[in-house]
Each structure stands twice: as structure tokens, then as C-alpha cells.
Amino acid sequence: MNDHIIIGEMALDGTLRPVHGALSMAWQAREKGLRGMVVPAANAREAAMVEELDIYPVETLRQAVDFLNHEEEVAPYQVDMEAIFQNHQLYGVDFADVKGQAHVKRALEVAAAGGHNIIMIGPPGSGKTMLAKRLPTILPALSMEEALETTKIHSVAGMLPHNQAMVAIRPFRAPHHTIK
16 A cells, blocks of 8 residues: 555554644645545544545554555545535624624725725724624635635644534634734
8 A cells, every 4th residue: 555645643542543734634645646545533524625535534553454454444435525615604603793883894895895904993892803703704705725725724723623624614813912
């Protein structure tokens, strides 16, 4: 199996723990012309987002060794990328929920439509963060390619939610004003 890559973190009891960056590693494996990847079961869904690469999920080191020695059969993990992409395109908030503040909403709409920057200044509690969190909901939806790029970043940073294989909405980051 010289055309496969193996990733994972082994616990003291022989179980395999998930690792950060499985999607990026799978992407690179495909770019290098490899055919398959043996991953911890918890990383299988994420790694399977890369097409044309067989992902073999294993739970333990023993299972991985048996699979590599052709003593145990492990079926490649299959995902419906389009269904996952569609299911994760729901925002928890919506720009339409904002009542009042017509001038600020108009400024945000113009900035979003023109791809401009915007800075909001005001006292605490005036709604700056609430409006900023809702801004991505009026931006165009992510393409599949953008979603995969965003997911790679979240995966490597360890910010990909446990049961989520793809980030399909525009991310919102709110660094604190005291950050340096």
C-alpha cells in the first residue's frame, strides 16, 4: 500500500484519536497522486470531502494493521458532499431580524454589495456586534470551492465542530478591541 497515507494519534490503549487538518492532508494526498488514506474514524467524514481519494476509517491500531496486512476488510467511507453542503448553509441569525437602524442597515447593504470595508463606532449596547454577526447573511452564498477552503482553515486550527464535516456559511470573527 505504497499509494496510501496513514494519519492519526494513538492513545495508550491503542485506539486512534482524531487529528486536526485531516481535510488538508487528504487534499495534499490526492494532489500527490495517492489513492487512499487510513484515518481515525472520527476524521473520516471530514477527509472524505476530497473526491477521488478512498478514505478508510479505523478505530484502533490493531484494526489499521489488520487492514494494511489484508486480514480485515474496511469499506471506504462515502459522503454525499452536495447534501452536506446544503445542510450546513443555515445561519443561526438573519439580517432581516434587525428592527430599526435603517441608516446602518443601508450602509451595511451598500458595503456588502460593493465589497467595501465598513467600521462601526458607537457606545456598548448600540447593536454593532449584532449587526456585524448578521452581515454574512446578506452576502452571496459560499461556493463549494470556498466552503472547502474555509473548512481546511477551520480544520487545521482545530475549530471545526465535532459533528460537522464542512463549513458552508461565511465565517464571522469578532476579535476583542484590546487584542494586539
